[in-house]
Amino acid sequence: MRDPSLEAIVAANDDYRKGYHDGNAGGLRAVDTDLAVGNIRQGKTVFGLPGTVAAYHDDAWDGGIQSAGLSTVSHKYTETDIDAGDNYQYTGHPLTVVEGAVIEAFGMAHVLAEAINKLKMQLLIGGVLVAESGYISTTGYSVKTVMGYREGLAAGDYTVALEVKNYDTETRWVRRISYYLGEGSVSA
Amino acid sequence: MKFLVPLTGTLLTYGPTGDPDDPVRVIDLDLGDVEWHAVGFDLENGLVEIEVSGAEAAMLKIKQLLEGNTVQELYDMSGSPRLKKPGVS
Secondary structure, three states: OOOOOOEOOOOOOOOOOOOOEOOOOOOHHHHOOOOOHHHOEOOOEEOOEEOOEOOOOOOOOOOOEEEEEEEEEEOOOEEEEEOOOOEEEEEEEEEEEOOOEEEEEEEEEEEEEOOOOOEEEEEEEOOEEEEEEEEOOOOOEEEEEEEEEEEEEOOEEEEEEEEEEEOOOOOEEEEEEEEEEEEEEEOO | OEEEEEEEOEEEEOOOEEEOOEOEEEOOOOOOOEEEEEEEEEOOOOEEEEEEEEOHHHHHHHHHHHHOOOHHHHHHHHOOOOOEOOOOO
8 A cells, every 4th residue: 555655756856755756667767868978977977877978068069179289389499580560470280170160279488588568479360460469578588478269260271370579660589498379270 | 448450461362361471460550568369350341359458558558549540540650551352452
């Protein structure tokens, strides 16, 4: 005799009172089909089910990482003269993207500059300037970064480049220890 | 804070891609000790919208520069030519 009568375990709520349920031969996955490996984050296990969803996955984003890379465009101690108003460019790897893609990039430099508040870092994607840093504000070694992006691109190849721009009225030099470019693209 | 800045350089395609030897870029004006990145391009009118950050004094200076002058005046100050577009000589 069931007194009170046994209740089914249901997906609609988490009310699971002691002594009131008669179980389900199909297990919890039969109670709620949303309990599935594809709904659980990778690295987590829920009721014995190991998740398979990659950490970067977002249900609202139907694209994915198309390509990514890190270019070490220079990593040795050299000295470069930059004429007044001119710039010096370091070029990274080209990215091939599909229609509507987004490219995000950063450039990072460890430099020694001749002049304070005369030189800046610039970032270009596909021959288009997308970002500029503040001044290199010390004649000692410093690390300067610049970040930018472009979106809604046409399909094709896009090269990311990092530049040092000389805003002074005379030639200035920079000595570089390292320049790095990080590039990534995602499809729309 | 966002500003519109005139562009110079050579546009090869509406991809858009610029000429590696003459990149599409803001006119040749030192905008001061600020950082900026592009948030949108109006290639028909040769403008880029940039998001700028920096100290208060530097922000005031760039605001006076970019909002206190017409596009033509900014081109004249910089000495930069207008953006060259595909099929337009």
